[in-house]
Amino acid sequence: MIFSNIKFFIYEAIIGLNRSRLMFLTSIATIAVSLTVFGFFILVSLNLHSISNYMSSKFEILVTVQENLPQQDIKRLRAKLSRMPLVHSATFVDKDKAWAEFKKKYTHLELANLIDVNPLPHSITLQVVELNEVKGLVASLKKETPTIDDIIYSGDLSEKLIVFAKYSQIIGLCLVGFLLLATLLIIINTIRLTVLARIEEVTIMQLVGATNGLIRGPFLFEGMIIGLIGALTANLILYFGYQYITQVFFEFAPYFPIVSDKAIVFTVLLIVGASGPLIGLLGSNISISRSLKL
Amino acid sequence: MIKIKNLEKVHKNGFKALKKVNLHVGKNEFIYLVGPSGAGKTTLLNMIFKFDTPTSGEIFIDNCPLSSIHDRQIPHLRRNIGVVFQDFKLLPKRTVYENIAFALKVMHYSRANIRRKVSQVLDLVGLTQKESYFPNQLSGGEKQRICIARAIVNDPPILLADEPTGSLDPDTSWEIMHLLSKINARNTTVIVATHNKGLVDDLRKRVVTLESGKIIRDQQIGFYQ
Numbered sequence A: 001m002i003f004s005n006i007k008f009f010i011y012e013a014i015i016g017l018n019r020s021r022l023m024f025l026t027s028i029a030t031i032a033v034s035l036t037v038f039g040f041f042i043l044v045s046l047n048l049h050s051i052s053n054y055m056s057s058k059f060e061i062l063v064t065v066q067e068n069l070p071q072q073d074i075k076r077l078r079a080k081l082s083r084m085p086l087v088h089s090a091t092f093v094d095k096d097k098a099w100a101e102f103k104k105k106y107t108h109l110e111l112a113n114l115i116d117v118n119p120l121p122h123s124i125t126l127q128v129v130e131l132n133e134v135k136g137l138v139a140s141l142k143k144e145t146p147t148i149d150d151i152i153y154s155g156d157l158s159e160k161l162i163v164f165a166k167y168s169q170i171i172g173l174c175l176v177g178f179l180l181l182a183t184l185l186i187i188i189n190t191i192r193l194t195v196l197a198r199i200e201e202v203t204i205m206q207l208v209g210a211t212n213g214l215i216r217g218p219f220l221f222e223g224m225i226i227g228l229i230g231a232l233t234a235n236l237i238l239y240f241g242y243q244y245i246t247q248v249f250f251e252f253a254p255y256f257p258i259v260s261d262k263a264i265v266f267t268v269l270l271i272v273g274a275s276g277p278l279i280g281l282l283g284s285n286i287s288i289s290r291s292l293k294l
Numbered sequence B: 001m002i003k004i005k006n007l008e009k010v011h012k013n014g015f016k017a018l019k020k021v022n023l024h025v026g027k028n029e030f031i032y033l034v035g036p037s038g039a040g041k042t043t044l045l046n047m048i049f050k051f052d053t054p055t056s057g058e059i060f061i062d063n064c065p066l067s068s069i070h071d072r073q074i075p076h077l078r079r080n081i082g083v084v085f086q087d088f089k090l091l092p093k094r095t096v097y098e099n100i101a102f103a104l105k106v107m108h109y110s111r112a113n114i115r116r117k118v119s120q121v122l123d124l125v126g127l128t129q130k131e132s133y134f135p136n137q138l139s140g141g142e143k144q145r146i147c148i149a150r151a152i153v154n155d156p157p158i159l160l161a162d163e164p165t166g167s168l169d170p171d172t173s174w175e176i177m178h179l180l181s182k183i184n185a186r187n188t189t190v191i192v193a194t195h196n197k198g199l200v201d202d203l204r205k206r207v208v209t210l211e212s213g214k215i216i217r218d219q220q221i222g223f224y225q
């Protein structure tokens, strides 16, 4: 019985889709566009996340220690800092070593001839857990550790990146929400038209004693087919488009931490692929309930 | 078979289409429901197969009150009540065979059973040769025969016909009425709503007359008047 129902749904759905071909293609196109943007947004978010992780891992806060602080206290300070939850690791940098490296790095300045005394203080570099938390971390460092002389970090860039990531995520979410809503409305309308085109048939089905499930089935199936074809189209665009983009990055910006893990990309494709039929089902369900009062 | 008790229907716009209607229809009875246009015939028939709900009162079918039938059970009620209309309601893009088979398909009959039942009913209505015709290739009378065939193909105990001869010429109307009598003779309770005076007077059946939503006459061997 279930098998014969499914055959019935497919048969009726194909008849219906064939009848309103133009509307059908329009729906597929809109759902494909929306889902492409949706998938693209997920990929962009993942990449922003990857960039900020990358920057977190490279990001350091340099804490300079007060002059003449005994070695013992510096050690204690380092231990204390490394225990802070927002700190990933704390490394002591001896001022003589730092000065030697500095001079090596900037040999063309001939610093040795200009300055006799090492101007650098002892310092501790901190790797942070989360770029997001840098501001809070710096504030608490200032408050809690009087033995720190100065805190040096490139706060501006990291803050800008965070703000950029946050706003692009908000804007992206709004865009995706808007597009998915538009898609839903278009599917509702498409199915409404196929319902109206077959209102005679539906009435006859009701008169001869068809169950509501049997009446709804073909329309739900149509919605699902629209969603599925739209999603497959979106996935093709996303897959090849993203492959091209990663290729370009590999070639021209090999250090850029672009997400290219196959498992992650396929998960995104899977999410997009599942959203299509789901939106299709939801849209046709709403549409049938409204136009048939079933 | 069908018991109607104090049935009232007030339409959404406040119009009282039925007023305290009481009626008993016995098993295998044949009834003409007559009355002028707007008397409430369609309204009454529609409530028997739950296409519409009464404002008050009750309809019993085999002693089962229709108000107790849940929405989900309505399809099963309708499988026991065949319905025929003046405007046929055939699917234009399907053949005669497919139109009748459609009803059985919806009721999950097997393919072999569908084949058998459809040819039996086509034989009964006398249209075996036209099974692969499309509705627009048939005359009005033939279309109505197909509708009747579709309504009774699964042998429901009740057949309701709402103005089945409303758009047919007198001779064809005669044939349709005879077909309905024939179906009645096969143990089917039949109610025919009509305002075709000549036919009612000639066929000598029970006649129930509705006027302005009230039953004003109920005669065993009646006339239209």
Ligand SMILES: Nc1ncnc2c1ncn2[C@@H]1O[C@H](COP(=O)(O)OP(=O)(O)O)[C@@H](O)[C@H]1O
Pocket: B011, B012, B013, B015, B016, B017, B035, B036, B037, B038, B039, B040, B041, B042, B043, B044
């Ligand atoms: N859905 C409706 N809303 C309001 N009035 C209706 C509706 N359906 C029928 N009526 C009114 O109810 C009365 C009875 O209609 P109907 O049962 O169709 O009569 P008949 O079939 O005897 O010609 C008519 O006056 C009609 O205008």
Ligand SMILES: [Mg+2]
Pocket: B041, B042, B043, B162, B163
């Ligand atoms: Mg009527």
